[in-house]
Amino acid sequence: MDLSWDDAARAGRFEDYIEGLAGALGHKDRDEPFRHYCAGLLLPGERKSVEPMAARLSPGSVSAEHQSLLHFVGQSPWSAGSLLSAVRSAVLPALTDQAPVEAWIVDDTGFPKKGKHSVGVARQYCGQLGKQDNCQVAVSLSVASVASSLPVAWRLYLPKAWAKAWAKDAARRAKAGVPDDVIFATKTRIALDQIAWAAACPDIPKGVVVSDAGYGNEMDFRLGVADLGLCYVAGIQSTTTLWAPGAGPLMPSASRGQGRPQTRLQHPRDQAPVSAKTLAEGLSADHWRKITWREGVAGPLCSRFAALRLRPAHRDRRRCEPWPGEWLLIEWPEGETEPTKYWLANLPEDTSIERLVHLAKLRWRIERDYRELKQELGLGHYEGRGWRGFHHHAALCIAAYGFLLKERIAIPPSGPCNRPLLQEPALPEGFRPRGAADPTRAAHPDIHRHAAPDHRRGAGKETAPMSMLSPSDPRQNQNHTKFMTQ
Incomplete structure (x- = not known):
């Protein structure tokens, strides 16, 4: 070769x-x-x-x-x-x-x-x-x-x-x-x-x-990543339930009598978890920022984002401690009737919204x-x-x-x-693609190869032998797609 x-x-x-x-x-x-x-x-x-x-x-x-x-x-x-x-x-x-x-x-x-x-x-x-x-x-x-x-x-x-x-x-x-x-x-x-x-x-x-969200929407995935000591920025669905900023479940109350003491979290009577979409739609205009994350082919890529610090509410009534605080990142492009994407991130509290957006958008790679x-x-x-x-x-x-x-x-x-x-490597002299006619052999005397009836497709047109090399014989085609380095 x-x-x-x-x-x-x-x-x-x-x-x-x-x-x-x-x-x-x-x-x-x-x-x-x-x-x-x-x-x-x-x-x-x-x-x-x-x-x-x-x-x-x-x-x-x-x-x-x-x-x-x-x-x-x-x-x-x-x-x-x-x-x-x-x-x-x-x-x-x-x-x-x-x-x-x-x-x-x-x-x-x-x-x-x-x-x-x-x-x-x-x-x-x-x-x-x-x-x-x-x-x-x-x-x-x-x-x-x-x-x-x-x-x-x-x-x-x-x-x-x-x-x-x-x-x-x-x-x-x-x-x-x-x-x-x-x-x-x-x-x-x-x-x-x-x-x-x-x-x-x-x-x-x-x-x-x-x-x-195909992975990030599963709590077990996010927990598994965190258990490895790693941070994540994971997509979630709009229906994921969360506590509003500043809200959360109640710690187990001390027993006041002879009964068994409470060991699991309780939800306040006047508060309840809400969906990520509900939280996003309730945000005021000053929560949203226009952020550019990279240059695209047609110019800068930018959109509107908001970031909130809050706690997930996934099955927290089965727990004795609240879930750790996380970032909720929301994207709501201008002209859209509702937010289009949501992420949860367990990065530190001092993480900037620009950093959150940058990491979330690296998924394009x-x-x-x-x-x-x-x-x-x-x-x-x-x-x-x-x-x-x-x-x-x-x-x-x-x-x-x-x-x-x-x-x-x-x-x-x-x-x-x-x-x-x-x-492509140069073809050897006399190379004949598999299935092509051998030009050194005489045509069969009973077959008139060049006298096809007029009703046949391509009548009167000279055709080239079919090659195994797609899209056409490489000896004739020098313009097919090349694999570029940039």
Whole structure:
């Protein structure tokens, strides 16, 4: 495989990067398919599944390249977790030199699927489609600064119905390659496990845990993060019940007689918890501030926000002490009829509203991770059905993404934009795509290939042979999408 880089220095950095990660694969024989797979993900092309990549990487020996990549991603017993750790070690120093880590962002992303045999596939909410549909869903954790972010943990979610059904079918579970120690866990539980793992890694700088309401609305998630000694800015729903500022439950009263003393909190007769939406709609105009949090493509991003210090009211009648005080952050954009977003944050009382907004809005970085991993690196293009291949392909995409991040960080703001990382390898002389006619062979005498009846589509027009390389033969198309470094 002879790849054409945009410059020799970058080619050397790619080789050094791949060599540095290859030790995580456990065997020298895996180094070459690893290098090829990562290069295939970085090459231009609409599809980043195994066969199209093999055709782009080795047009003269597609079948052999296809088998090599297919075995490497789907069957070879290397650890996806070990590769992700190696990527982290290689990329985080550059990321933190650029800007300090501020947030750990948790989220999940869906992959639409047809059929029912792929591991973890079920009818569930798919964010990519914005509706319930047949898909796989993975939960991930990204480490983020104001300038960059990197996924450091990744796991497929197994829906409860799927896990329950397949737990009774050992043969089907074995065929999918689901490890014996993998049992049903909610997305929240998976996210907490990833956060706990990251908290135990000394080389991952601590950050504020940031999530949307899919995670933050669960009290157990927020408690789990706090129990790890971490702060959070977690999205909640408008119906979440809270005490108004200055209000709260009553402490248990002392016993005045022979009865059992009270041990749980009581609600005052003249006060009750209210929803976050009710609190927001009751605020006066002077509570709201217009805050800009970053520059967008079309200009500064800004909105109206309010922040209140208060206590959650979740099941506090079962407790003997009130919940600790937290920040409620509310966003109500101008022109909207009601608030659009709410967050709870256990940051200190002296935290500014600007800081709260900045952290809450850093969640866009994981959305950018997902978008670039899917659109540019083919994260959703894996066509296998097994657990191992699903996680291997994701880890390889993140490895390629890590190289891209390092290159972006190395390029100064005044550096070149719109520069493709790689060009497709040159086709060998006499190359013929699979399925194309052999020009050296005579046409069958009984078939008049160039005398099609007029009623046929395209009659009278000369057609080119179909190529395996999408969208068209690379010898003729030099303008297909390139993978940019900025």
